[in-house]
Amino acid sequence: MTLVVHAIDAGYGAVRVLHQLGFSARAGEVTCILGRNGAGKTTTLRAIMGLLPLDAGAVHLGDEDISALPASETASRGIALVPQGRRLFGALSVSENLDVGLMARRASSTRTDNDIREHVLTLFPRLRERMKQRASTLSGGEQQMLATARALCIEPKVLLLDEPSEGLQPSIAALLRDTTRQLAEDGVAVVLVEQHIDTVLALADKAILIENGRLEKSLAKDQLDATVLSRHLGV
Amino acid sequence: MEFGPHLVLALLEGSITAAVLALTAAGLAIVFGILRVVNVAHGEFFMLGAVIAWFVTTTLADVFGASPAVGFACAAIIAPLTTGLIAMLTDKLVLSRINYDPERTIVATIGLLYVLQQLTLMSFGPDARPVEAPFNTRIALPWPELGPNGWALSWPWGFGTTTYKLFVIVAAASVLVSLWLLLKHTRIGLIMRATEQDRDMATAFGVRVNRVYSRVFGLGAALAALGAVLVVPIQQAHYLMGGDPLLLSFIVVIIGGLGSVSGTVLAAVIIGLTDGIVSVFFSATLAKIIATVAVALVLVFRPQGLLGHRAP
Numbered sequence: 001m002t003l004v005v006h007a008i009d010a011g012y013g014a015v016r017v018l019h020q021l022g023f024s025a026r027a028g029e030v031t032c033i034l035g036r037n038g039a040g041k042t043t044t045l046r047a048i049m050g051l052l053p054l055d056a057g058a059v060h061l062g063d064e065d066i067s068a069l070p071a072s073e074t075a076s077r078g079i080a081l082v083p084q085g086r087r088l089f090g091a092l093s094v095s096e097n098l099d100v101g102l103m104a105r106r107a108s109s110t111r112t113d114n115d116i117r118e119h120v121l122t123l124f125p126r127l128r129e130r131m132k133q134r135a136s137t138l139s140g141g142e143q144q145m146l147a148t149a150r151a152l153c154i155e156p157k158v159l160l161l162d163e164p165s166e167g168l169q170p171s172i173a174a175l176l177r178d179t180t181r182q183l184a185e186d187g188v189a190v191v192l193v194e195q196h197i198d199t200v201l202a203l204a205d206k207a208i209l210i211e212n213g214r215l216e217k218s219l220a221k222d223q224l225d226a227t228v229l230s231r232h233l234g235v
Numbered sequence: 236m237e238f239g240p241h242l243v244l245a246l247l248e249g250s251i252t253a254a255v256l257a258l259t260a261a262g263l264a265i266v267f268g269i270l271r272v273v274n275v276a277h278g279e280f281f282m283l284g285a286v287i288a289w290f291v292t293t294t295l296a297d298v299f300g301a302s303p304a305v306g307f308a309c310a311a312i313i314a315p316l317t318t319g320l321i322a323m324l325t326d327k328l329v330l331s332r333i334n335y336d337p338e339r340t341i342v343a344t345i346g347l348l349y350v351l352q353q354l355t356l357m358s359f360g361p362d363a364r365p366v367e368a369p370f371n372t373r374i375a376l377p378w379p380e381l382g383p384n385g386w387a388l389s390w391p392w393g394f395g396t397t398t399y400k401l402f403v404i405v406a407a408a409s410v411l412v413s414l415w416l417l418l419k420h421t422r423i424g425l426i427m428r429a430t431e432q433d434r435d436m437a438t439a440f441g442v443r444v445n446r447v448y449s450r451v452f453g454l455g456a457a458l459a460a461l462g463a464v465l466v467v468p469i470q471q472a473h474y475l476m477g478g479d480p481l482l483l484s485f486i487v488v489i490i491g492g493l494g495s496v497s498g499t500v501l502a503a504v505i506i507g508l509t510d511g512i513v514s515v516f517f518s519a520t521l522a523k524i525i526a527t528v529a530v531a532l533v534l535v536f537r538p539q540g541l542l543g544h545r546a547p
Contacts, residue, residue: 049439075441083439089432092425100429103422104441150440 001062001157002026003048003079003189008057008067010047016055017043018213025158030180030190030203034229035210041193042084044210045160048191049081050074061158075104078157082164084193086147090136094127097135097146101153109155120149123179141172148176158189165196177202197229240378240394241515247396249511251469254407255462257503260484261414261496262458268494269431269451272330272340277459278481279351280318284460285472286355287314289364304369307468314464315457322456326449335448348477355474368399368468403465410461411500418496427451431494459484486526490533492543501541 003025011017017040025031033041046052048059050071059067066077080101089097098120102113109116121128124145130138135146144164151159161180165173173196180203184190194200200207204224209216219228263277291313292306301309325347333339375395377388418424430437430447438444459480463472470476487506491498506526513522533540 051435051439070443071438072441072443075439081439083436087433087436089429089436091432092428096425096428099425100437100440100442103426154440 001078001189003158003191004060005044005048006058006060008044008047008059009055010043010052011055012043012052016213018047020057021210021213021215022057023208023215023218025189025191027157027187027189028184029205030184030192032200032204032207033191033193033210034200034207035216039210040213041210042162043213045081045083045162045191045193048074048160049079075154076106078106078154079160080151080154080156080158081160082144082147082151082162084162084166086143088135088138088143088147088150090134092135093132094135094138094146095131097150098153101150105154106157111155116153116155120152123152124149141168144168144172144176148179152183156188158191159183160191162193163195164192165194165199173199197226200224200229201226237378237391240376240391242512243376243378244394244396245512245515246508247400247511248515249508250404251400251466251507252510253504253507254404255466256480256483256487256507257411257500258407258462258465259459259480260487260491260499260503261411262455262462263484264488264491264494264496264499265414265418265427265451265458266455267488268496269427270330270335270448272335272337273344274452274455275341275344275481276325276347276351277344277455277484278477278479279348280322280456280477281459281463281480282355282472282474282477283318283321283351283456284314284463285366285467285470285476286359286364286474287317287460288464288467289366289472290359292366293364303367307366307369307464310366311461311464315460318460319453319457323449323453326452330452331445331448352474352477359474361474363471363473365471366467368397370398370402371468372398374398374401399468403469406465407462410458414458414496423450482523483526486530489530490540492540495540495542495544498540498542 005021005023007020007022008018009016009020021040021044023031033044035041043052047054050067050069054067057067058065061077061079064077066074066079069077089100092100098117102116105116126142127145127149130142135143138146148164164176168176177199180190180192192203201224205221207219207224209219259281263274266272266274266277288310291310292303295301295306295309296303329343329347330340333343373395374397375390378391378394379386380389418427426437426442426447429440430442430444434444462480483506487502488499490506491500491502506529509525510522513525
């Protein structure tokens with residue numbers, strides 16, 4: 001299923017961050033959003049989730065205009081967010097964090113809670129050993145695994161990942177990269193905000209460059225190289 | 236009466252205060268913990284519970300000839316439910332419209348305090364209204380004494396309690412255990428705790444946060460009302476009775492740790508027992524002074540409260 005962002009304007013109060021931003025993310029592809037700090041990458045993901053009201057434009061998932069829905073309905077349509085900084089429910093256990101994800105899973109899902117839980121624990125077996133542990137006491141890598149696992153409990157059609165490799169040791173970042181690629185191959189539309197050039201080159205099927213909340217450029221996979229990316233990433 | 240039995244009586248009286256206070260303050264604590272707002276009208280929900288209990292028991296007795304036990308049982312259901320619904324209506328009409336802004340909520344709930352108080356005065360009048368206890372058998376308590384023939388049980392005059400007072404302690408404890416089970420072991424409890432942790436992320440995972448807020452506000456008010464129903468056969472219902480529970484609830488919520496239900500219950504036990512002992516041996520005013528000084532000390536030396544967490 002394709003996520004289409006149609007010329008959206010969004011911001012915080014009187015401060016407009018996104019200006020007529022539009023792009024699409026197709027099922028089975030990883031679409032990277034690139035830009036310097038403050039360009040509006042995280043704001044874009046929040047606007048897609050409905051956590052920020054749109055001042056103009058629309059977001060479509062397939063044929064449905066999801067920008068008209070309350071934010072709490074977005075997850076049930078199959079859009080999941082792994083936010084920057086993980087934002088786990090820190091006082092809840094690992095198991096309870098997964099339960100929150102399972103509560104939001106798509107109504108059309110035919111799999112049981114146990115099946116989904118087993119699936120995400122197969123992807124991240126380290127979490128199985130930590131099920132009773134408070135999420136806030138996990139290591140950074142484990143927290144990122146849990147944030148991803150919690151989102152996967154929704155069985156998303158669209159997965160929004162906001163800087164998932166930030167501050168992680170290379171082995172964990174590689175594991176998450178492999179998982180992301182596998183999800184795309186399984187038919188999920190992945191929208192990835194990322195600052196690491198290696199990760200973008202390894203994962204992106206296409207990329208959009210944002211500058212001051214405006215779409216600067218769209219790049220196909222064969223147009224992506226380290227020199228081009230380094231001009232558009234970082235501070 | 237000797238010091239020992241006197242102290243036990245003070246502890247019993249303190250336990251009743253602690254039980255009712257824990258219920259009332261737990262309501263305030265969950266509202267603050269989850270909605271992050273200070274409900275200044277919380278004491279008026281307590282007062283409403285007491286007045287509705289009087290109205291229900293009196294009406295059932297006068298119209299249907301119901302016994303005090305039947306009237307009390309009905310009041311224990313109707314008063315918290317009605318108060319909870321009034322709170323949910325308030326949430327919909329006022330708090331959600333000001334988007335739970337902390338400062339504006341304080342002002343709005345001060346207004347609500349006076350509206351509820353004056354409406355009660357206009358409807359039920361200024362008199363204190365008694366509610367008959369459903370059962371009130373006196374229980375004489377034994378006291379061990381060392382006599383010339385060794386230890387023996389004596390029955391000091393005036394050393395006893397009533398079945399209703401023991402019931403208040405057991406009922407409040409049962410409700411608090413149920414609240415704990417609700418929060419820790421049910422789906423709605425998980426939703427409430429997730430919302431408390433991170434409103435945005437809870438929304439992103441399908442939680443209708445405004446609905447949670449409304450229900451939590453209603454639950455907090457219902458707990459206060461239930462505390463009042465339990466205590467009204469001992470204290471009488473009156474339109475100005477909400478002040479003390481509000482002050483004491485703030486005291487125990489601050490001492491226990493803002494938003495921490497377990498801390499609030501612990502603080503209620505400490506303050507309740509202290510209140511019982513100091514009131515019996517010295518004066519009720521001194522008990523209030525000690526509680527207020529305790530809040531000041533906690534704010535200075537442990538601002539996060541006994542079981543609260545420091546802000547990151």
